[in-house]
Amino acid sequence: MSERSGSPIRAAGGDAVGLALRNRWSVPWREVPELAIERFRQRVVQGVRAGARLCLLFGVPEDDADTRIVAVLAEDHAGRLFALSTRVEFRYPALTPGCPSAHLFERELAEQCGLVPEGHPWLKPLRRHPPDHLPARRPAPEIDREAYSFARVGGGQVHEVAVGPVHAGVIEPGHFRFQAHGEEVLFLEIVLGYQHRGVERLLERSSIERAMPVAESIAGDTVIGHSETFCGAIEALGRCQKSVRAQSVRAIALEIERLANHLGDLGALAGDVAFAPAAAYFGRMRGECLNLLLELSGNRFGRGLVRPGGVGFDLEPAMAADFRRRLAGLARDADSVGELFFENESVRARLEGVGATARDACEALGFVGPAARACDVERDIRHDHPYGAFRFTQIPVSTAWAGDVAARALVRGLEIRRSLEFVAEQIAALPDGPPRQTLAPLRPDEFVVALTEGWRGEIAHAVLTDARGGIRRYKVKDPSFHNWPALALAMQANQISDFPLCNKSFNLSYAGHDL
């Protein structure tokens, strides 16, 4: 197969300052330009100021004592990504002061690669683990997993509330530290890392067969989203063309996963405001979506379905007919229960004006998914960087403008309707083709970025192969990585008692963040 190439982006002087890529399009690693740190920093900061979004920022350890820092910027409106890199040894001038959305990325870089971003305003541990991507000639430092200094607000009447890592409900572990004045939250600091399992290292060390269940376990409520992204990256590196049928089945599964989770979230919100009927009905409907995935893949979360080269299980005509019938029933229920929920005045009174995030903050910090769309930011990978079946059938981007709990609920309500329409349309005209193609060995020394609009927002995986076609670096970014700071911001000046409601309205992944 022919050699691929990206398009170098050149500055006025003619030197390459970035490499243009597309979603799931792999390019030779040597084409990603390596800039001096000052030039790199300037390009990222300027790019973000000009409207690009910092999609990824991560380190690749080299054989000596250096780390290559790679940035991937997304120009969503042009459907284009661009990659650039720099090489640093230990200390480098931080990007965060000029580009706030680099904040968590640089804390991650410091922790994973043992770097020091000088001038970073909030350099604290992110997941609390020893560096696992150190360059070859750098000794591993000792770390104290329990050491963490919390920000504190002074003043005689200010009190502190600590919650977690073990919570009251059946939820994942995380620690929340509130600085409150009476009921009012002045500041919330969220400490994560309790679910850290070393996912990236496992993906780098395992064969593709062994890595598959790990990719399915990055976030167990987003099995399809992450396995789709993993396979998208692997297929690009292995030059594998999927059949249109396989693409369609994968898109159907992704939307069923979105339906299950959005319905579940609306049910959880209804439960939190003590509106029991909607909580019960939405909860039951969520289960019916999971049962569709069970029917298709043998597992309620779709494990075993998305595989390199296509799908492990086909959606056969009899099953497709059954799905159409069941989805039509779900659509009727979604309408009637949705009306019950969204048109109930006491529900609206409880959701409106609570936990608002501003559009400015969304733009500056790079929120994704329903959290961004609820602030009137049109940002959706299915629309901006389409792949597979989404190139042929577009789903309108659903937005709201108030940025509060009600707006995040509304976006989910709209997306439920649109996903149901999309799935019905796909099933009615399922193209022919083999469910699965064989995968060729991965191309050596190539780099790919795969993006998927999971139900929480943009999932990004970046993969770099080594000289033998093995995986040299596997970077995972769950949408929650961008959105945890949104929850902390949404709580400011809100009542501490509204925390459960705000938290549910984002419903972020601890496992996806912690990796």
Add this chain to the structure above:
Amino acid sequence: MLRMLLARLRQGRRTLAFPPAANPLPARFRGRPVLEGARCRAVMPPCGAERTSGTLAHAPGALPIVDLGASLFAPEEAAACPERALRFGPDYAMATRTREALRTSTGEIELAQRLAERSRRLFGRSLRLRAVSAGSCNGCEAELVALGNVVFDIARFGVQFVASPRHADGMLVTGAVSLNMRLALEKTYAAIPDPRLVIAVGSCAISGGPFRGSPEVLDGIPAGIPVDLYIPGCPPHPLTLIDGILRLLGRLESSR
């Protein structure tokens, strides 16, 4: 109000009888693995399937072992067997009282026996559990939450999840136990009054699951915390969870 009553009427009753009269799970469901040993016994030394399969353990010179506690219930694990002797059956009942009982030569296991008389009298009709998530993917937690919905409704059997370990009769653990959760898990266990039960839910809590071998996890519940019930699955189906818990409480017949 009228609208709410109408919706209630339309929704009807959705709770699934337990045990169900017939297995309600679809044909592709991957339940308890079954190894037709006769077809496999000739293969010695190991065929290599054990390298891609958590379900199969196969030491040189020994018969292959089916390990439900390490199984990821992935289709590839069955497909890896060159003799097609391994398959995932339709059976959702899989819980055992010991780790050893999950390892057999055929996949036929002895299901969990009920608690000893004193514990059964204490917990049999009312069991309150504290859930601890410790290095998981949130799949098992999602199924534990599903136990509370109208379809599975585990509260009808007197089983409840409570907010504090001090209010609990036992602890239900999910996840491979990350180093960062070890202390919190140990503290939660210590806070539960005696006598207390420990239930390991999912491949991760039993064996590390897909994260086995990572330096950041303990490959399941550490030895200092004795486990009373093992519920395999990745994640276990809600029916597998209900079946296991009710067997432990002596609310189901112990035989198959």
